[in-house]
Amino acid sequence: MSNQAKAVATPRPLSPHLQVYRWPVTMATSIIHRTTGLALVAGTLMVTWWLLATAMGPVQYDTFSRAARSLIGQLVLFGFVWSLAFHLFNGIRHLVWDLGFGFAVPTANRTGVLVIILSLLAATGAFAYAYAAKGMHL
Amino acid sequence: MSTRTPLSRVEGLGAAHDGVRHFWRQRVTAVALAPLAVWFAWFAFSQIGADRSAAVAFLKLPFNAVPMGLFVVIAAIHMALGLQVVIEDYIHHEGHRIALLLLNQFFAWIVAAASLFALVKIVL
Numbered sequence: 001m002s003n004q005a006k007a008v009a010t011p012r013p014l015s016p017h018l019q020v021y022r023w024p025v026t027m028a029t030s031i032i033h034r035t036t037g038l039a040l041v042a043g044t045l046m047v048t049w050w051l052l053a054t055a056m057g058p059v060q061y062d063t064f065s066r067a068a069r070s071l072i073g074q075l076v077l078f079g080f081v082w083s084l085a086f087h088l089f090n091g092i093r094h095l096v097w098d099l100g101f102g103f104a105v106p107t108a109n110r111t112g113v114l115v116i117i118l119s120l121l122a123a124t125g126a127f128a129y130a131y132a133a134k135g136m137h138l
Numbered sequence: 139m140s141t142r143t144p145l146s147r148v149e150g151l152g153a154a155h156d157g158v159r160h161f162w163r164q165r166v167t168a169v170a171l172a173p174l175a176v177w178f179a180w181f182a183f184s185q186i187g188a189d190r191s192a193a194v195a196f197l198k199l200p201f202n203a204v205p206m207g208l209f210v211v212i213a214a215i216h217m218a219l220g221l222q223v224v225i226e227d228y229i230h231h232e233g234h235r236i237a238l239l240l241l242n243q244f245f246a247w248i249v250a251a252a253s254l255f256a257l258v259k260i261v262l
Contacts, residue, residue: 037220044213047178048249051210051256054193061190081179088175091168098165126179130186 025112026105032116033090036083043080082123089115089122160219167216174209181206197260210253218246 021027053064067073093111096102102111130136151157181202185193196202221242229235 034224038224041217041221044210044217044249047210047213048253048256051206051253051260054190054197055256055259058190061193084175084179088172092172095165095168095172126183130183136186 025109025116029090029093029112029115032086033094036087036090039079039083040087042076043083046076046080078123078127081126082119085122086115086119089118160222164216164219167212167219170208170212171216174205174212177205178209194260197257203257203261207254207257210257211250214246214250214253217249218242221246 050064050068053060068077093102093115096111102108127136149157181196184196188196197206222239225235225238225242229238
């Protein structure tokens with residue numbers, strides 16, 4: 001056995017990687033902020049599609065409307081609404097950090113949990129209200 | 139002892155040759171988008187179950203057309219700035235990175251132009 005092959009076969013100590021850490025709240029919110037930012041690219045395209053459909057005419061508007069009302073459309077819309085809510089709330093948290101406030105670890109953890117809960121409440125609340133009071137249906 | 143040249147210090151552009159321009163633009167667009175996103179959410183909510191004529195009538199009003207125009211343009215700028223960082227973080231091949239950064243910029247311009255075209259067509 002050559003030295004190189006032996007080196008490969010011997011289990012080497014590996015440095016700890018992402019999966020061995022308990023996820024701190026601040027790490028989760030940071031990752032979610034980027035993920036929701038990427039999701040909002042799709043959301044922006046939906047806004048552009050909606051504007052173009054409105055501009056082009058009733059047929060195009062109807063196509064968008066039917067797509068938005070479908071089950072998949074509603075799931076995508078919920079993802080869009082939640083992403084917008086989270087990115088907005090957590091974005092404000094980032095701006096407060098930029099002003100120099102809220103950096104203490106307990107504070108950052110608490111505001112992190114707060115934006116997660118607020119964003120979920122905003123998205124589910126908006127959909128619950130839309131279905132219950134505004135007659136939205138599949 | 140610093141190895142920085144006096145010129146580099148005066149320019150203040152750092153290793154990326156861009157200074158804090160990207161950082162600052164991302165914050166300025168974020169501050170602008172916070173109220174615009176709230177306005178947009180309220181507007182989108184008001185459109186549930188509405189037909190096309192209601193949407194057109196709503197957007198024809200200046201106090202709705204202008205925020206909508208601001209929202210799509212500033213969102214496109216903020217989107218390009220954000221996607222740029224993601225590309226720079228994860229795409230290590232220089233050629234691929236430059237190509238994607240170029241596409242990213244074009245994409246944002248197309249989104250902004252298409253949205254503004256639609257808005258102008260609705261309003262006129």
